[in-house]
Amino acid sequence: DAGVTQSPTHLIKTRGQQVTLRCSPKSGHDTVSWYQQALGQGPQFIFQYYEEEERQRGNFPDRFSGHQFPNYSSELNVNALLLGDSALYLCASSLSGEWSNQPQHFGDGTRLSIL
Amino acid sequence: RKEVEQDPGPFNVPEGATVAFNCTYSNSASQSFFWYRQDCRKEPKLLMSVYSSGNEDGRFTAQLNRASQYISLLIRDSKLSDSATYLCVVNSYYGGSQGNLIFGKGTKLSVKP
Numbered sequence: 358d359a360g361v362t363q364s365p366t367h368l369i370k371t372r373g374q375q376v377t378l379r380c381s382p383k384s385g386h387d388t389v390s391w392y393q394q395a396l397g398q399g400p401q402f403i404f405q406y407y408e409e410e411e412r413q414r415g416n417f418p419d420r421f422s423g424h425q426f427p428n429y430s431s432e433l434n435v436n437a438l439l440l441g442d443s444a445l446y447l448c449a450s451s452l453s454g455e456w457s458n459q460p461q462h463f464g465d466g467t468r469l470s471i472l
Numbered sequence: 473r474k475e476v477e478q479d480p481g482p483f484n485v486p487e488g489a490t491v492a493f494n495c496t497y498s499n500s501a502s503q504s505f506f507w508y509r510q511d512c513r514k515e516p517k518l519l520m521s522v523y524s525s526g527n528e529d530g531r532f533t534a535q536l537n538r539a540s541q542y543i544s545l546l547i548r549d550s551k552l553s554d555s556a557t558y559l560c561v562v563n564s565y566y567g568g569s570q571g572n573l574i575f576g577k578g579t580k581l582s583v584k585p
Contacts, residue, residue: 390572390573392573392575397577398577398578399476399559399575399576399577399578400516400559400573400575401575402572402573402574405572413572415572445513447515447516449573460504460506460518460521461573462518463515463516463517464515465514465515466514466515468513
C-alpha cells in the first residue's frame with residue numbers, strides 16, 4: 358500500500374524562477390493538502406484540493422497555485438520565487454466523507470532552496 | 473495570539489524520565505486534535521489522536537480539555553528514540569472532509585543517556 362509520495366526530494370532554484378512540486382496521495386485518498394515548513398517552525402497550510410478544485414486556502418500569495426488531476430495527484434506551483442520561499446514543502450492526503458475523521462498522512466516532502 | 477501554542481523547548485531529559493508537553497488552541501470550533509512527531513529533516517508522522525475522554529498508547533498518554541482549550545501529552549519512561557520534535561495539531565472539518573491542520577511551532581525533546 359503506497360503512502361504519499363512527493364517529487365523531487367530536493368530542489369535548488371534562484372530568485373525569480375518558477376517551480377513545480379508533485380504529490381501522489383495515499384492509495385484510496387481523494388483530498389490533497391499542501392503545507393510549507395520553514396526552518397524551526399511548524400508546517401503552515403497553503404491550500405487543499407478536492408475533486409480537482411481548490412477547496413480551502415491559507416494565507417499565501419497568488420504566486421502559490423496548484424492543481425489536482427483526475428487520479429487525485431496534485432501539483433504545487435510557485436512563481437517568482439523569493440529567498441523566503443526556501444522551506445520544506447509537505448503534501449498530505451486524506452479521505453473525504455465517511456472516513457473524514459481519519460488523520461492526514463504526509464509525504465517525505467520536497468526541500469526547496471532558493472539562492 | 474497564535475492559533476496553536478506549545479511549550480517552548482527544548483526539553484532535555486535523562487532516559488527513564490517522565491515528560492509532559494502542553495498545548496493551547498484558540499479556535500473553540502476545532503474538532504480534531506492530534507500529536508505528531510517529527511524527526512530532524514523528516515516529515516511529520518502521526519503519534520496519536522487526542523480524544524475528549526483521554527487516551528493512552530503504551531508509554532504515551534494524551535488529554536484534551538475542551539472547556540480550557542488545552543491539550544497535553546505525557547511520555548513515561550522516556551527512551552533515547554523518543555528524541556524528536558512534538559507538534560500539537562488541531563483541525564476543523566470543512567465540507568465533509570478534514571480541513572486544514574493548524575500546527576503549533578513544536579517542542580523539541582532530547583533524551584540523554
